[in-house]
Amino acid sequence: MFALELAVAHRFQPVLDIGSHDPATFADNPALKVPIWLDEHGPLYGTENICRELARRSGQRDRAVLRGDIQDRLVANAEELVMHAMSSEVTLIMAATAGADASAPPKVRASLENALAFLDRRLDAVRAALPARRLVSFVEIALYCVVRHLPFRQVLDPSGYHRLQAFCREIDERPAAQATSYRFDAG
Ligand SMILES: N[C@@H](CCC(=O)N[C@@H](CS)C(=O)NCC(=O)O)C(=O)O
Numbered sequence: 055m056f057a058l059e060l061a062v063a064h065r066f067q068p069v070l071d072i073g074s075h076d077p078a079t080f081a082d083n084p085a086l087k088v089p090i091w092l093d094e095h096g097p098l099y100g101t102e103n104i105c106r107e108l109a110r111r112s113g114q115r116d117r118a119v120l121r122g123d124i125q126d127r128l129v130a131n132a133e134e135l136v137m138h139a140m141s142s143e144v145t146l147i148m149a150a151t152a153g154a155d156a157s158a159p160p161k162v163r164a165s166l167e168n169a170l171a172f173l174d175r176r177l178d179a180v181r182a183a184l185p186a187r188r189l190v191s192f193v194e195i196a197l198y199c200v201v202r203h204l205p206f207r208q209v210l211d212p213s214g215y216h217r218l219q220a221f222c223r224e225i226d227e228r229p230a231a232q233a234t235s236y237r238f239d240a241g
Contacts, residue, residue, distance in 0.1 A: 058230035060112035068239035119191035
């Protein structure tokens with residue numbers, strides 16, 4: 055979504071064997087994780103690094119709000135909790151797909167729900183603290199992606215978070231969202 059919003063040319067290549075233990079499956083990412091950005095300089099690991107690179111390449115860095123750009127503590131906390139929600143969801147998915155004998159500690163789901171409740175309550179204030187002339191912000195795009203991903207992977211039903219739902223319906227209208235809706239890729 056960040057690449058599309060900032061009109062940066064790219065090609066999407068899915069990793070089909072996400073459970074692989076071979077770093078080569080993940081463009082040599084030792085963490086065995088996606089996303090990875092690949093260009094003439096080699097691989098770049100991780101969502102935030104990639105968004106930073108996309109903002110730089112777009113020539114519109116001044117209109118892309120990345121984590122840490124805004125002094126307001128509410129925004130900083132929202133950024134932290136969106137990151138936390140994403141990593142908690144990954145933990146829950148990994149536990150669910152690891153087999154019947156694996157489960158995440160109960161605290162993982164509780165803290166995910168707490169993070170979503172915090173974001174739901176403060177979403178309007180967080181967005182009000184972002185620069186009006188932004189093209190895109192990391193906190194909004196990441197929040198949208200995680201809230202839409204939770205039901206896609208059947209981790210959690212977020213329908214009770216009413217502000218988050220209204221926000222997602224608003225972002226659904228963006229061409230970048232419509233071009234990137236979640237799907238399972240097959241080889
Ligand atoms: N800190 C990394 C985390 C990346 C991450 O957890 N990616 C997930 C998918 S979004 C993944 O690769 N999951 C598969 C796995 O860990 O086996 C980032 O923000 O990019």
